[in-house]
Amino acid sequence: MPWTLPEPMLTDAVRSPALPASSAAEPKWDGFRAALSVDDGQVVLRSRRGTQMAPAFPEVVAGAAQLPDATALDGELIVWDTGGRLAFEQLQNRLHRRGPAALQAAAQQPAHFVAFDVLRLAGTTTLTWPYSRRRAALEKLFREHQLTAPWALCPSTTDPDTVREWLTSWTAAGLEGVVFKRLDSPYRPSVKGWLKYKVRExxxxxxxxxxxxxxxxxxxxxxxxxxxxxxxxxxxxxxxxxxxxxxxxxxxxxxxxxxxxxxxxxxxxxxxxxxxxxxxxxxxxxxxxxxxxxxxxxxxxxxxxxxxxxxxxxxxxxxxxxxxxx
Structure with a gap:
């Protein structure tokens, strides 16, 4: 039976930026939520709504050659502007480009896939693993395969001081906020099991x-x-x-x-x-x-x-x- 990408795990808004107990925090990027899988050279790049985005982001499809086969990641598509800020409008303008127009946009406004979770690894489904184990596997994937652009590893921390630094120093670059994930939590598709604190009102x-x-x-x-x-x-x-x-x-x-x-x-x-x-x-x-x-x-x-x-x-x-x- 062919393996298919699960529905994304979701967030629930909170009013406090305090790091909950037994949880890790990750930056919330100003981009598009995306899931990617590669099987026998076939790449699926899917939006949260289920839209196939691969034709619009050929640089991400090409970058999938760096991943081991039968691997799937959850993350965020982002584009940086020349001033070092996240450029959501440039990312949005790329969604409907295809063919030569998409290739030109990839050269001028390259997208990055910021990976924050691994859903499948070399044929092994990881959804039931706790976050701490999935995170360790994701870091090992980046380290052992020496992943380069368009791949970027999303930071993760259990240090409250680091969370405060992100919320004070990184917002100028377009950081939306932070996401809190329990260390013992499995990946639960369609469930609001993560918490999100937004900086912007x-x-x-x-x-x-x-x-x-x-x-x-x-x-x-x-x-x-x-x-x-x-x-x-x-x-x-x-x-x-x-x-x-x-x-x-x-x-x-x-x-x-x-x-x-x-x-x-x-x-x-x-x-x-x-x-x-x-x-x-x-x-x-x-x-x-x-x-x-x-x-x-x-x-x-x-x-x-x-x-x-x-x-x-x-x-x-x-x-x-x-x-x-x-």
Missing amino acids: TTEAIVGAVIGPPTAPRTLLLGRYDTAGHFQYTGRTTTLPQTVGRTVAALLTPAEAGHPWTGWSFSAGWGSRETLDVTLVRPELVVEVGVDVARDGSGRWRHPARWHRMRPDLFPGDVTLFGSPG
């Missing part, structure tokens, strides 16, 4: 409608599902740069009959009676925005949310429920 929501031309929207209307499964309006973004609007538009799908917001009207602002002219879209694209603490009585954001980035790697079901503090 951002949150996710789902695009339900846009203002402006559908080919280059100027503002996004955002929603979240509530506990009953209803798609609730939670707020709108500030005005998007034109380049962002065009990029977002490429990932939006026109609404079908029965959109949850059909017949709704949206106010132009807090306390305003002016309504907005909006275009409904299928509620499937997740975006990350910065919001403040101001809420109305229903829990909606009173002020426009600051655009941060798209999150095509997330499902709508990954987004915090409407009315929750996150």
